[in-house]
Amino acid sequence: xxxxAAQATVERELxxxxxxxxxxxxxxxxxxxxxxxxxxxxxVLLAIPLAAMSLDPDLRARMVPAALFSAVAFAVVLYRTFxxxxxxxxxxxxxxxxxxxxxxxxxxxxxxxxxxxGRLSTRLTVGRGGQGHIRxxxxxxxxxxxxxxxxxxRWFHISPPGEAEGLLRLLAEIQYSAPVTATGAPxxxxxxxxxxxxxxxxxxxxxxxxxxxVPLRGVRLGGVExxxxxxxxxxxxxxxWLDPRGVLHxxxxxxxxxxxxxxxxxxxxxxxxxxxxxxxxxxxxxxxxxxxxxxxxxxxxQTVVSLDVExxxxxxxxxxxxxxTILFLGLGLAKGSSGPFRASRRTPLTQFEGxxxxxxxxxxxxxxxxxx
Amino acid sequence: xxxxxxxxxxxxxxxxxERVLWTGVPAQRRITRGHLAxxxxxxxxxxxxxxxxxxxxxxxxxxxxxxAVVSLxxxxxxxxxxxxxxxxxxxxxxxxxxxxxxxxxxxxxxxxSLDRHSARPWLVPTGRGLGTISxxxxxxxTLSDSMHAWRRLSEIEDAARVFALITGTMDERSQPGxxxxxxx
Numbered sequence: 063x064x065x066x067a068a069q070a071t072v073e074r075e076l077x078x079x080x081x082x083x084x085x086x087x088x089x090x091x092x093x094x095x096x097x098x099x100x101x102x103x104x105x106v107l108l109a110i111p112l113a114a115m116s117l118d119p120d121l122r123a124r125m126v127p128a129a130l131f132s133a134v135a136f137a138v139v140l141y142r143t144f145x146x147x148x149x150x151x152x153x154x155x156x157x158x159x160x161x162x163x164x165x166x167x168x169x170x171x172x173x174x175x176x177x178x179x180g181r182l183s184t185r186l187t188v189g190r191g192g193q194g195h196i197r198x199x200x201x202x203x204x205x206x207x208x209x210x211x212x213x214x215x216r217w218f219h220i221s222p223p224g225e226a227e228g229l230l231r232l233l234a235e236i237q238y239s240a241p242v243t244a245t246g247a248p249x250x251x252x253x254x255x256x257x258x259x260x261x262x263x264x265x266x267x268x269x270x271x272x273x274x275x276v277p278l279r280g281v282r283l284g285g286v287e288x289x290x291x292x293x294x295x296x297x298x299x300x301x302x303w304l305d306p307r308g309v310l311h312x313x314x315x316x317x318x319x320x321x322x323x324x325x326x327x328x329x330x331x332x333x334x335x336x337x338x339x340x341x342x343x344x345x346x347x348x349x350x351x352x353x354x355x356x357x358x359x360x361x362x363x364q365t366v367v368s369l370d371v372e373x374x375x376x377x378x379x380x381x382x383x384x385x386x387t388i389l390f391l392g393l394g395l396a397k398g399s400s401g402p403f404r405a406s407r408r409t410p411l412t413q414f415e416g417x418x419x420x421x422x423x424x425x426x427x428x429x430x431x432x433x434x
Numbered sequence: 435x436x437x438x439x440x441x442x443x444x445x446x447x448x449x450x451x452e453r454v455l456w457t458g459v460p461a462q463r464r465i466t467r468g469h470l471a472x473x474x475x476x477x478x479x480x481x482x483x484x485x486x487x488x489x490x491x492x493x494x495x496x497x498x499x500x501x502a503v504v505s506l507x508x509x510x511x512x513x514x515x516x517x518x519x520x521x522x523x524x525x526x527x528x529x530x531x532x533x534x535x536x537x538x539x540x541x542x543x544x545x546x547s548l549d550r551h552s553a554r555p556w557l558v559p560t561g562r563g564l565g566t567i568s569x570x571x572x573x574x575x576t577l578s579d580s581m582h583a584w585r586r587l588s589e590i591e592d593a594a595r596v597f598a599l600i601t602g603t604m605d606e607r608s609q610p611g612x613x614x615x616x617x618x
Contacts, residue, residue, distance in 0.1 A: 214570075215552070300503070373552040375533075375572050377585070378545040391572040391585065392552055424545065428449055 063087035071166050072157030075174055080159045088154040089223045108132045114319040156220055176204045179236050186230050186366040194226030199393055238266040238352040257346040260357045270351040278416035281339040290331050298324025342410045349426055358411045365411055371431045378424045386420025389413050435459050440526035443537050456529045460522040461564050461589040527587050529599050546585055557597040565593025
């Protein structure tokens with residue numbers, strides 16, 4: 063679809079009094095960041111038994127049913143992933159009007175999505191190439207797809223051509239440009255210059271930065287992670303020790319396979335904690351006079367999360383020594399956006415994790431809501 | 435927790451100009467639906483492991499460690515139940531003119547502030563005049579969230595009227611149960 067065709071497509075959907083500010087055709091792309099993080103695990107857990115079968119001929123007869131089961135599971139995972147992965151096929155037109163963000167998909171069935179500007183939360187992911195994917199959280203105001211169905215706010219994915227951050231700034235200008243009186247802010251820490259610059263770039267005209275902070279550094283293991291680690295290693299040790307039917311006793315390869323699966327499981331938990339620690343190093347949090355901002359920079363990639371506070375549900379979890387965590391509820395941020403294995407865990411980019419004076423920040427967000 | 439303690443806990447969290455429409459605490463029942471659900475899951479699971487140990491693995495006396503696994507599983511389940519009761523003892527609920535508040539103190543301290551307009555409540559009657567109001571879309575989806583059911587008004591009295599209050603289908607002047615009308 064050409065830019066001119068995209069503009070014409072979007073203009074057909076304009077309502078009276080609505081004017082078009084920006085339009086573009088989607089680029090052909092796949093948002094790989096939306097693939098569940100357990101996908102590599104599926105491949106590894108499939109590869110280990112197959113490698114064991116190829117190394118030990120005695121294992122083949124025993125492991126054929128297991129391999130068949132794995133293959134079926136693999137096929138299901140593959141189908142579900144491609145079914146739910148955000149893919150732009152180049153047949154979608156995007157438009158930003160004075161009132162809505164329009165997503166019009168041409169094809170056998172024409173699908174029009176209109177998201178009201180004013181209550182949109184956004185998440186921008188920019189990869190190495192500089193091109194980004196934007197997810198918008200809002201209600202489709204074109205009504206339910208089926209009669210009688212409830213319209214629920216959800217995440218919509220768009221892949222604009224060129225620099226995605228520019229589109230995000232345009233949306234911020236439309237939503238947050240009216241000046242608001244700044245309220246008293248709690249103690250704050252200033253993030254590194256690059257991260258602070260990234261935060262400042264997101265601000266609309268008249269929008270004030272009330273509070274900024276960086277999360278506590280270091281590796282953290284929560285109760286769930288420790289339980290998973292202990293149970294994975296413990297069950298592996300139990301299986302090797304008990305050795306039902308004596309298979310593991312007879313075959314070194316089988317023994318190594320079971321240990322490899324157990325150790326791999328433990329490593330995935332540890333790697334998740336290490337990755338979070340690395341993400342925390344480039345993460346900064348901010349509360350502006352209109353919204354909540356989370357910026358994460360890691361090597362050449364960058365994530366910007368903008369949450370509209372108007373109807374935001376929050377949870378304050380106090381931890382030790384005046385350090386606390388604020389969760390943002392109702393946005394599905396803790397879930398992976400796609401894929402059969404949803405990442406049901408929170409990361410430093412989905413919450414205000416480990417911040418000082420969290421109770422004051424919690425109150426500040428509510429104050430911002432009151433003045434917005 | 436007494437209603438006075440609940441009021442004190444809630445009042446601390448109110449913002450300027452915020453008006454409380456209702457406060458309450460979860461009922462302290464010995465056996466809840468959570469207990470029955472846990473038993474319904476744990477007992478067949480333990481039975482399945484025992485069957486696996488004896489028949490499939492042909493372990494004989496070697497099944498004892500598996501019995502230990504079953505015991506451990508039941509223990510974890512029991513811990514969940516105990517912590518659910520402990521959580522209920524230190525929890526206070528409130529509905530204000532702006533939000534739904536769930537406040538806990540002590541070991542499980544947390545403050546949950548749910549927006550009345552976007553939380554999408556739904557009501558499940560749990561018998562004996564009690565009911566639980568859950569909120570679609572605010573469940574975190576993580577394992578610890580689902581174990582403790584943090585974000586719901588569990589086992590409250592007069593649940594139907596509280597539900598109507600949250601959804602705005604009831605006049606705020608005719609409030610249910612403990613009408614506080616506290617203004618911060």
